[in-house]
Structures are given as structure tokens and as C-alpha cells.
Amino acid sequence: MKTKVTSRHVDLDESLRGYVEERLSRLNRYFDRVDEAHVVLSSEGHRKVADVTVHVAKAVIVSEQDADDLRSAFDRAMEKVERQIKKHKDRVRDRKHGLPMSEAAETVGGTAPETVGFVPETQAAESMTPAQALAELNAASVGFLLFLNSTTGRLNVLYRRADGQYGLVEPGE
DSSP states (O other): OEEEEEEESSOOOHHHHHHHHHHHHGGGGTOTTEEEEEEEEEEETTEEEEEEEEEETTEEEEEEEEESSHHHHHHHHHHHHHHHHHHHHHHHHHHHSOOOHHHHHHHTTOOOGGGOOOOOOOOOOOEEOHHHHHHHHHHHTOSEEEEEETTTOSEEEEEEOTTSOEEEEOOOO
């Protein structure tokens, strides 16, 4: 893992630099694919800021924390980075070893797409006008109505749309 420690508006002593590099090297125990880490330690007036950026496989994890001294700001930022790396590792592991769709659907009380079956229903297509079909649709309180259009002699479907209007499906020539 490549590490880079930068300081802005503050003198970085060797003991703090060594502490930062040692803490960064421990990130490999959480996730073995940590590529690069960059730490910026800065002082803005009385505020000490630690900005930690870690590049892991297919993700960039960033944390910026402030405190009264640089070491505690860095420790707080590293705690946040470690939590995020653990979460990322769990997501990667779950994605690779997740349950098949049918098992996942059953665990939450649903039905898997491949197990959904069709329930056959029969409906007599009566000969009527679209206005009569609309009245029949409202009286039956169903989602759609299949009818034989008496003016064209063809099968039509009248249905309720999501916006509250009605749709009429007429077959093309």
C-alpha cells in the first residue's frame, strides 16, 4: 500500500508521522485490497484537522475530522475510515456470496420471479360499445374488461390507468 502524509500550516514531527504510517498499515487487516492512503494534517487557527483518503478496490473512502490536537483528529478520522472499510468489505462479500433470488425473496416473505405462475381465468367477451364497456367496468370494479366491440367487430380491452383515466386497447390492422 502506498501512503502519503502531508502537513499544511503545521510542523509534522517524526513521531506523529511514524504513528500515522503505522496506523495506516493496519488497514490491511480489515480489507486486503487497500491500494493507497493519503493523509493531510492541517492547522486552521486553533482547529487541528485530519483528512484521510483511502483508495480500496472500486471505492474511495474519505473522512475529515477536527479536534484540539492533530493526533486525536487523526484517530477520529481513522475510526471512521475503519468503519467504512468494514462496511465496504461486507458489501463486497455479500454481493459475491449473496443468496439466489428465489431464496432471498422467500426470506422476506415474497415470491421469486421464476416461481410466479399464471392463474388462468376465463372471461366471456360480450358484444358492446365502448361506452357500455365503461359502464360495465365501473360496475364490476375490476382492473380491465375484455369485450367485443360491436361497431368494429374486434376484441378490445378497456382498463383503468394509474392516473385515474381509462385506456382502450384496439388491435391494429
